Amino acid sequence: MAIVTLADTKAQLGISADDTRDDTELLGYVDAAAAAVEKETGRVVERRTFTDQVLVGRPRRTILLPHVPVAELISLVSVDGYAWDVSAGAAVVDADSGAVTVVTGPPLSGTLVAVYEAGPAVVAPNDRLAALIIIQHLWQTQRGTMGIQLGGDSEGGYVPGRGFAIPRRAQELLANQLPGVA
Structure with a gap:
């Protein structure tokens, strides 16, 4: 079971399900995102x-x-x-x-x-969403479609000691949640 399907990936990127031109490249992004999620969390996320x-x-x-x-x-x-x-x-x-x-x-x-x-029987929703965010980020930066982002509010900016491939919002989805009172 993949962390996300090709259909999920195409939906996240706004690519028609009938458009198969980039399928091989997109599947490579799915594999890379799964590896990034596992590295970030320190656990297997797909059985x-x-x-x-x-x-x-x-x-x-x-x-x-x-x-x-x-x-x-x-x-x-x-x-x-x-x-x-x-x-x-x-x-x-x-x-x-x-x-x-x-x-x-x-x-x-x-x-x-x-x-x-x-690995879990079912991919956790936060791991799945983080993978889609990472895939979208990698796709957009490879295609040059993110535009110029100035200042400290960018979603995908460089985080010292962390790199650029995993956007902050994906990192937050993957962070270990501490127990506590909400």
Whole structure:
């Protein structure tokens, strides 16, 4: 599942659904926006399968997977050949932290290969909207259609230490919200 569809992208940019001239370029922008959203948030925003090698020094029962949230652990195998039966509950996964704890079988050690799905079942509305804003910003700046923006009120201006590709309003949609009273 993509963070946004090609149809969503065309609607955001005011491009007719029948106009296919820029489809390849637009799909590239969708991929780039998804990567930017994931980098900004530090989490997977569109569900997909990962295969990661995890190096474990001394034997232990728990490892951390690098891509969160973890939706499902598909397999966990040592390069030495031992496979934990994850379908039978040999391992427990904390989705938010990516912690995998084996509850049966030998402890984890050496080089492990974990295959798992990470990402939410449905893209969060703020992630989806931020992606569309990023795509629109990249499209307009590439096409030269943003015009001259002077002063500090520009939506897409340079933010020191942050770069130019992610407009401020997209950054605000992606910011971690602190708990509190409204």
